[in-house]
Amino acid sequence: MRLEKNYQLLIILIFVINNINTQNIPYEFFESKYDNYFLDIGQDWDRNSNLGVIRFQDLKNFESYSTMYPESLYINLRGGLYTFSSSTAIYNFSHFIYKKYLYGYLYPRVINNEVYIDRFTGIPREISRFGFNSGETDLSGIGFQNNWLRFQIGRGSESWSAGSDIAILVSKFSPSYDYFLLGSDYGNLRVRYFHGFLESNLNQINRYIIGKGVEYSNKKSIIISFSETVIYSGFNKSLDFAYLNPISSHLEIELNNRLNHSESGGANAVWQFSSDLMYKDLLRFSFNYIIDEYVLDEIQKKEGKENGLAYSYRLAISPNQLNKKVIFNFYASYIKVGTPTFRHGIGSNNFVQRGVPLGWEFGSDGNELKIGLKYFDRKKLSADVCWSNIKFGSESILYRPYEKYKDYLKGTFPSGYIKKTNTFTTQIEYNVKKNFRVMSIIEGDKIKNISLKFGLKFYLSNKFYVK
Numbered sequence: 001m002r003l004e005k006n007y008q009l010l011i012i013l014i015f016v017i018n019n020i021n022t023q024n025i026p027y028e029f030f031e032s033k034y035d036n037y038f039l040d041i042g043q044d045w046d047r048n049s050n051l052g053v054i055r056f057q058d059l060k061n062f063e064s065y066s067t068m069y070p071e072s073l074y075i076n077l078r079g080g081l082y083t084f085s086s087s088t089a090i091y092n093f094s095h096f097i098y099k100k101y102l103y104g105y106l107y108p109r110v111i112n113n114e115v116y117i118d119r120f121t122g123i124p125r126e127i128s129r130f131g132f133n134s135g136e137t138d139l140s141g142i143g144f145q146n147n148w149l150r151f152q153i154g155r156g157s158e159s160w161s162a163g164s165d166i167a168i169l170v171s172k173f174s175p176s177y178d179y180f181l182l183g184s185d186y187g188n189l190r191v192r193y194f195h196g197f198l199e200s201n202l203n204q205i206n207r208y209i210i211g212k213g214v215e216y217s218n219k220k221s222i223i224i225s226f227s228e229t230v231i232y233s234g235f236n237k238s239l240d241f242a243y244l245n246p247i248s249s250h251l252e253i254e255l256n257n258r259l260n261h262s263e264s265g266g267a268n269a270v271w272q273f274s275s276d277l278m279y280k281d282l283l284r285f286s287f288n289y290i291i292d293e294y295v296l297d298e299i300q301k302k303e304g305k306e307n308g309l310a311y312s313y314r315l316a317i318s319p320n321q322l323n324k325k326v327i328f329n330f331y332a333s334y335i336k337v338g339t340p341t342f343r344h345g346i347g348s349n350n351f352v353q354r355g356v357p358l359g360w361e362f363g364s365d366g367n368e369l370k371i372g373l374k375y376f377d378r379k380k381l382s383a384d385v386c387w388s389n390i391k392f393g394s395e396s397i398l399y400r401p402y403e404k405y406k407d408y409l410k411g412t413f414p415s416g417y418i419k420k421t422n423t424f425t426t427q428i429e430y431n432v433k434k435n436f437r438v439m440s441i442i443e444g445d446k447i448k449n450i451s452l453k454f455g456l457k458f459y460l461s462n463k464f465y466v467k
Contacts, residue, residue, distance in 0.1 A: 051183075088112050193246035222278075226274075270292045285315050288311060340407075363399075385425070
């Protein structure tokens with residue numbers, strides 16, 4: 001009985017003392033899904049981007065709050081819990097804006113079981129308090145943003161991809177890392193740059209990540225972007241000043257020995273072309289194409305060396321929006337990542353973070369086909385029913401995430417032992433009240449292997465101004 005009272009007291013304290021929404025919108029929050037529904041029917045495309053997800057500052061209703069009293073300190077408080085199956089998380093989600101342009105954000109969580117908690121990579125402790133044995137600050141930082149400039153330093157993860165849930169290079173589902181972000185908008189042209197520290201392993205190898213991208217958008221129906229993403233590493237390596245130039249090229253830096261270490265091959269660059277197209281608020285087509293390694297030398301071709309490529313695309317059709325009150329969305333997506341893609345001759349330059357792929361959740365050396373239907377009534381109910389077929393081989397970076405590629409020679413795809421899954425999933429969320437939602441997931445790969453899981457989300461929030 002005493003333990004139960006202490007547990008209740010802990011929840012109350014978190015609701016009361018949380019004191020500073022975040023810049024990124026956490027995927028597990030309904031606001032993130034809400035945003036994806038509207039993008040599929042052509043709304044808010046002036047704020048849509050292939051170089052990062054829509055953030056709280058980009059939402060129109062949030063913008064109205066922060067501009068109501070531009071000379072004041074605006075504070076948005078939120079604290080709550082979400083539980084799913086055997087996993088429970090208590091969190092504090094908070095955000096402030098000072099004089100319209102300066103902002104800060106914070107999103108710590110404590111949990112009892114990380115199995116069903118998205119992106120959580122906190123280290124479990126041998127002891128627990130009230131059943132909770134691990135904690136992590138998933139998002140935090142400070143920044144400045146106006147109509148054309150954005151600068152941010154903190155913790156989080158970038159997602160550079162056209163379309164919803166088809167990111168294959170860097171994704172919002174990856175573990176968070178510390179980085180700074182610099183962006184600028186020039187009407188229809190946008191540029192983005194970020195530079196971050198991933199981790200340091202037991203061998204004192206420090207790992208870093210850089211992203212550079214340029215994007216064109218007509219703010220209505222077309223977005224086209226090109227980006228370069230680099231991972232570099234080295235023994236006790238410090239931040240490389242050669243990569244601080246946001247418009248430099250990895251090839252020029254490395255081939256001309258401008259790095260701050262003497263060893264060669266200390267970086268791994270990947271280039272991505274993305275396009276997001278909308279037709280009459282009815283049809284949305286999103287496409288990403290990635291080049292990790294492209295064989296041009298005739299000698300290498302004769303030796304049987306293959307390209308390191310990946311691509312993904314998604315088609316969404318919203319045939320009947322019922323006066324914009326109810327959204328039906330049919331979609332199909334396909335992802336393919338080559339066998340050697342995202343691995344490097346130096347394993348510490350692989351596209352992983354804390355042993356988890358930075359992009360597609362199944363890593364590499366595989367493909368995924370997904371077909372589904374989404375329903376959203378804007379008030380109470382949202383549902384997503386989908387079927388997926390997934391295959392990945394023994395060279396996926398899910399296995400041996402910090403080891404180099406086996407070879408770059410053409411072979412079977414996927415390679416070696418192939419893991420195959422056919423999954424049918426139904427996800428339903430129902431809004432009981434404004435701040436209380438219940439959810440369920442029904443999934444299975446065979447008739448006799450169907451599972452049903454329930455969860456709930458509850459939070460308290462408040463917004464106020466300090467003059």
